[in-house]
Amino acid sequence: MTPSIDAYRQVRAATLRLVDGLSDADLTPQSAEFASPGKWHLAHTTWFFEQFVLAAFGTNYRRFDERFGFLFNSYYNAVGARHERPRRGLLTRPTLAEVLAYRAHVDAAMADLLGTRVPAQAGTLVELGLHHEQQHQELILTDLLHLFAQNPLRPAVRVVGAEAAPAAAGPLRWVAFDGGNVETGHAGEAFAFDNEQPRHVIALRPFRLASRPVTNREWIAFIEAGGYADPQLWLSDGWDTVQSQRWQAPLYWETADDGARVQMTLAGLQPLALDAPVSHVSFFEADAYARWAGKRLPTEFEWERAARDLPVEGNFVEQGAHAPRAAAASTGLQQMFGDVWEWTASPYVAYPGFRTAPGAVGEYNGKFMNGQYVLRGGSCASPRSHLRASYRNFFQPGQRWQFSGLRLAEDA
Amino acid sequence: MTPSIDAYRQVRAATLRLVDGLSDADLTPQSAEFASPGKWHLAHTTWFFEQFVLAAFGTNYRRFDERFGFLFNSYYNAVGARHERPRRGLLTRPTLAEVLAYRAHVDAAMADLLGTRVPAQAGTLVELGLHHEQQHQELILTDLLHLFAQNPLRPAVRVVGAEAAPAAAGPLRWVAFDGGNVETGHAGEAFAFDNEQPRHVIALRPFRLASRPVTNREWIAFIEAGGYADPQLWLSDGWDTVQSQRWQAPLYWETADDGARVQMTLAGLQPLALDAPVSHVSFFEADAYARWAGKRLPTEFEWERAARDLPVEGNFVEQGAHAPRAAAASTGLQQMFGDVWEWTASPYVAYPGFRTAPGAVGEYNGKFMNGQYVLRGGSCASPRSHLRASYRNFFQPGQRWQFSGLRLAEDA
Amino acid sequence: MTPSIDAYRQVRAATLRLVDGLSDADLTPQSAEFASPGKWHLAHTTWFFEQFVLAAFGTNYRRFDERFGFLFNSYYNAVGARHERPRRGLLTRPTLAEVLAYRAHVDAAMADLLGTRVPAQAGTLVELGLHHEQQHQELILTDLLHLFAQNPLRPAVRVVGAEAAPAAAGPLRWVAFDGGNVETGHAGEAFAFDNEQPRHVIALRPFRLASRPVTNREWIAFIEAGGYADPQLWLSDGWDTVQSQRWQAPLYWETADDGARVQMTLAGLQPLALDAPVSHVSFFEADAYARWAGKRLPTEFEWERAARDLPVEGNFVEQGAHAPRAAAASTGLQQMFGDVWEWTASPYVAYPGFRTAPGAVGEYNGKFMNGQYVLRGGSCASPRSHLRASYRNFFQPGQRWQFSGLRLAEDA
């Protein structure tokens, strides 16, 4: 269904709020090959609409700058040549002001277009573009956090208002689910990515899911039990990574001069919130923790089964905390959505009968179905309207710059 | 069930036949980090019995050389420190004669042990050790082929007798299978690796399987259609590999001075057998070929469903051809076992309820369940008694030094 | 001799003029490990005065920010730990405004200090600091050029006024010099770096020097004669570099869509000035060119012998062209100073009797006396007052982002 002008404007405006108060300099460098500059995100999401909507369906649309296609195409081979990914941080030009003008130029043309009767195919692409932009909203925050964490001054990306004293996480409970054949994947007319489809049957065995994610306090116990020093707990590739990267704790954990555990956050260096879900752990770490705990990670199908009837509520980017928070005392499953993405045991592969769309947008998801694992649920940096129970996020097993944590599972 | 002395001797003797006629020098270097020297295989398989059987269950067993544990432990962290894998090719000592003496020393002690009433646990480990040695028999051949292929003289590893003129592959037919819940994984008392278990239910959709693997002739069509030059056909990681490795054909394919396609084999450089199954292709290539052909790779569950009632017959190492051969004219599925391992679409992960064995042998399979894909069926370098329908072989998606090919599938 | 306040201010102001009109974003990224961000240069040169002058000799001096020592120490082990060099481009903070405030803070304290009777040792360090800052002035330009050249938009660092039509380079003449023992190295009381001393005797053989540097036009002849494709012309390490870096022309040379040769400059992409000295060539290229031409590079001693009585006149940074220009018609040696640094055949090693200064400033030059070659004369980016006949610049033989060219020599 074609989004309304208002829906379009809301998503686009939300993006700009994330970089409010940051300078052109803050938004220019690239701190790792897997991350991108803030300015690049602002331009790339705009190019998506220009390339796939306006250039295809606009009337008399004139590109803002013919050269931007080369600069801001991320990975679409079908569209043409592009700037090498590891060199995105060298683009001091266009300036931030020029990128904002680019956004305004495209927004104006999009408003014109959306004011007319739009072909269904265009409407679908606008919808895809808005969900695409929401994905980049999350990346803007996690990439900025990574960049600012490289700075020995540990500056804050954002000043976040004082919170109430963090609550204590409730005790971990186990929630049981029956086995049997279940329908998995997206159903219905609402938007979903191609990788959530087709809906199909999975045979599940009975299982139990932890009521909440693993907390920082629990992770400290893993560290203190020598979890990072015992190869028996790790996948072989994980153990190689532990040694070559010298991992001894989640990303962004540090020890202050007084010996206290602190963590780099979007609000700068902060005391570690012991009852909040552990975040910035890799799949390898999540898997090792589960083995140490005598449990396992859930499959993505188990997770989806458990989440399918829950409301999408939780600590999202809209809350403004921009950090995971302790679970409130409750019954049933807690924090299934928001706070931290949850690593599953499932490699990211195609669902049976999966087909990519024809043309360049067919490159959106399908070609990345190798070497990654599925995460479910969304994080404190995800927009609420972007999430659903069938949503499949995915990253390589050694990555940890996202708000990624874990929830334990066990056989019933 | 504890293997008999005869069974033990047969497997051990088969290993030595594979290196018959090769010198200490031929068996010493290491041509790639993923490969090992022939001499190392001879010693490592021996160490397996020494370490896990004789040292644990032998009476008054004296190790042949206390230092060999360090040299010939492959990857068992629980056993202790070990020689670094990429440096295996620098061990000019022990000499081949010393390694053969090591084998004789261990064989004598094993004969003594197997002549007594052996505890069940020991018997299980002997059985595991024999299957382990069979795996290394295949690796001896593929690693030697890789080493000899690096030599500009392209020497033959073995002189293989003249074959009858290769047959033409029959036309490709499609064999249909119903969907529904099927039991998957090993059942019964006979030996199987831990990764083939537990048996569990998979929900399948109806599918069709090609009657035979893709042939070299068909692969040439893929090349000539520009398959290696079109990013739209490839997974993103696959395309990166095509470019960085400059792949333009399967491994070992070359062009002779007269323009003819030739292939490095265990018998040296040979004309490409057009009707034989394509071999030495990576998962990335197999996946791209299937996409180009408008088909897909089967899942390992589909493959196992199709193979479960077939006899384990085909072109194995015992035939002595040591190369894939064209399928004989036949009905039904052909070449499901032997000739080439068949890449499946399934990442190599644990079956539901999978548990590793306690102790060092628990490292045998489980810790490698990341970043690899399952292959099924066995090859021209596999011992026949080593294979079964539930057998799961696995390699990284970019590897191609095994006898690895593919069979197409499609939704019914 | 202690510099005056005016002298201090002039050098400091000249630095700021070089970044006039550039944004914080322009001055933040780092385009290569060998280059540094503009903002880093502004801060590092300031830190040099803070660390070596104000902290040691100031009265009640308070550091602007205690953490800047870690951020802006370049390579002085004796001073303490420091930010890793390859990560300088990730410092979006301090902001440009903060760095300018840092400069003002130090300048004010320096003015106070220089208004008093300064100990001789402090005066020497102020003088060193100003020459140090002049070195970084040249690096600011060459590092910005490198950064902007990575941008597919090829933006101009500076708008340089239209020049008169470039003159034609005069014909190349040979100027002869006698052999014999000559004094080499700095003499007298004026400032010189430690590496120009002690003055000592070198036995020279008679030689001839080209009247002017090799031009772009002459370099094109080298290219068209296959100079980049003939290993016989190159040092072994040079040939390896040609192949691994795929060199086919000097750095920054490109071919326009219409086939014309163009060059990235501080004024953006410009037509190649055929009669200007070739620039941005490595030692390896200079050496190969000389071999191709049947000549050789001069030693640094020959160069100094030829330059010792010449005035320091030429095309320097003060002229504002910021690019090499064709030699004016003249007699004798032309362009010995300015336009392009001239690679010599001399490895950068200590003069006999060389001693480093005690303490951290002893690390200034001495520890780099390995693996580099001496360049002489100065460039279009060098401040005139920074240069003299005994001045030794030095870079690794594969580097080419400086304004580096060559002048031929031959035995008499």
Added chain:
Amino acid sequence: MTPSIDAYRQVRAATLRLVDGLSDADLTPQSAEFASPGKWHLAHTTWFFEQFVLAAFGTNYRRFDERFGFLFNSYYNAVGARHERPRRGLLTRPTLAEVLAYRAHVDAAMADLLGTRVPAQAGTLVELGLHHEQQHQELILTDLLHLFAQNPLRPAVRVVGAEAAPAAAGPLRWVAFDGGNVETGHAGEAFAFDNEQPRHVIALRPFRLASRPVTNREWIAFIEAGGYADPQLWLSDGWDTVQSQRWQAPLYWETADDGARVQMTLAGLQPLALDAPVSHVSFFEADAYARWAGKRLPTEFEWERAARDLPVEGNFVEQGAHAPRAAAASTGLQQMFGDVWEWTASPYVAYPGFRTAPGAVGEYNGKFMNGQYVLRGGSCASPRSHLRASYRNFFQPGQRWQFSGLRLAEDA
């Protein structure tokens, strides 16, 4: 002057004696890119005669195997394509027996040729070939030592007879030399490499040279004073190497289980000979040691001045010790020849007026005149007849697998 058949045979036979008792396997692998397999040395030195003498001047000479030119050309671009250097260790074929047959084939043809009246140019090339083979004799030993040192079994390359108890090194004395202009470089009609020529004048300042090289005992004092932990002692590139390679002692030094210092040698692991010259140190280490000792390395010109009137006597390969030995009590300079090569402060560059020979042999020395330092004097692995006062050996400053030590110098 054309060597006699006897001279030819003596050198060729000496080569074979060095590999006596070693197997094909021992002579096949390559333990580092800078080293070569023993079998490769045997073949390459043979190819040198085949390519440059027999193919050019032989009558009806038939190559042993046309493909050997590709395999055994080391680095002569003018001769044609060649096997990549880092892959020399993968050549299990030709076998050692075939390589020995190759040697016999070429030796027979050389005997025929040398039995005739040989053109002067051919005679010069035969002489060059014999000196070339002598260089490889030393490399055979140092490369074998490196290979065997990688083996955790630390096997001996050779069994060396029990020596008399090692003598104590005499006290270090200083020998003074006047300054002034001295002739440097080879003079006379006897053989010398092109890089020792032309003879030319160097202006020297008065200097003193240590009477003997630095000993292992003295090096221990350097280690215990923290020499490997103090960046102030090191060149910048040297310090980077210390850290990246984790150097804490010379190559091949180890600590035995009982805490004693031991050293891997051609005779296996041996107690460290405290009074023998330190060996297997890099230029970086030699330079740091000299700085720590308050001295410096001599230039190659100072060394040659001091050695020019000394007889070529010492501990060479012919002595059969194959390890440096303590200096005998004596007066004057000791151990200038033999025992260990002595690093000098001189980069390896061309002498004034140096010209390479035309054709492929012009690649012998000249193209390596970059990034290396000169060593003088010869070692316990050098043939005595190969050495002279003007001889220039050269290696990269971080290399230490040769028998390389140092002798201190100071200004007079």
